[in-house]
Amino acid sequence: MSISQNLQKLKLSIPQDVELVAVSKTKPVSDIQEAYDSGHRVFGENKIQEMAEKYEQLPEDIKWHMIGHVQTNKVKYMASFVSLIHGVDSLKLLREVNKQALKHDRVIDCLLQIRIAEEETKFGMSEDDAVSLLNSDVFNELTNVRIKGFMGMATFTHDKGQVEKEFKSLKSFFDRCKNETGNHSSVRLEILSMGMSGDYDLAISNGSNMVRIGSSIFGERNYSNF
Ligand SMILES: *Cc1c(COP(=O)(O)O)cnc(C)c1O
Numbered sequence: 603m604s605i606s607q608n609l610q611k612l613k614l615s616i617p618q619d620v621e622l623v624a625v626s627k628t629k630p631v632s633d634i635q636e637a638y639d640s641g642h643r644v645f646g647e648n649k650i651q652e653m654a655e656k657y658e659q660l661p662e663d664i665k666w667h668m669i670g671h672v673q674t675n676k677v678k679y680m681a682s683f684v685s686l687i688h689g690v691d692s693l694k695l696l697r698e699v700n701k702q703a704l705k706h707d708r709v710i711d712c713l714l715q716i717r718i719a720e721e722e723t724k725f726g727m728s729e730d731d732a733v734s735l736l737n738s739d740v741f742n743e744l745t746n747v748r749i750k751g752f753m754g755m756a757t758f759t760h761d762k763g764q765v766e767k768e769f770k771s772l773k774s775f776f777d778r779c780k781n782e783t784g785n786h787s788s789v790r791l792e793i794l795s796m797g798m799s800g801d802y803d804l805a806i807s808n809g810s811n812m813v814r815i816g817s818s819i820f821g822e823r824n825y826s827n828f
Pocket of ligand 1: 755798
């Protein structure tokens with residue numbers, strides 16, 4: 603099946619209020635253009651340099667999401683155009699995003715990446731650290747970032763029970779925080795980004811409203827090109 607057919611099929615299978623981020627990392631601009639031509643506008647990349655290069659070559663109304671781990675010294679390369687940063691996992695990074703956003707006179711939307719997987723390799727912050735960040739005085743002074751929600755990645759396993767447990771725990775943390783941060787001007791918890799090609803249905807049934815899907819749209823990735 604073609605990219606546009608894959609997208610069509612996927613969009614029919616997910617609820618309308620769930621946002622689909624088409625993860626185009628390692629894929630050529632021609633693939634993204636094909637998805638764009640079929641009407642899709644939201645794309646996710648996990649390397650800042652790669653995203654910036656693609657941004658230069660593709661239509662301006664694309665919404666670019668940074669879904670990968672972000673190094674502080676590279677924020678400047680995406681600050682002018684990035685639409686949503688999923689992987690914010692420290693106050694230090696958030697301060698840099700704020701600084702760069704200020705230079706471009708814009709507010710950058712961010713998600714805090716929360717560690718939900720049992721695996722030790724995944725990035726992200728603990729729930730306690732996220733709460734401290736949101737309550738900190740330093741965060742209060744950051745005028746050019748807005749926390750729009752949370753992102754989480756489940757353990758890479760065939761054990762659906764495990765994956766479901768992890769999604770459920772992030773959803774309940776999300777709901778709890780939503781109740782407690784209602785009045786904060788820089789926090790608007792609306793987005794829960796969970797679910798990839800292998801587990802998006804499970805993520806959606808456990809409260810996700812943003813899924814990040816790559817291989818089911820563009821096919822398997824060939825990393826030897828990068
Ligand atoms: C690559 C990637 C995805 C998409 O993975 P697929 O299995 O190809 O759908 C989603 N989220 C993140 C953070 C990724 O790096």
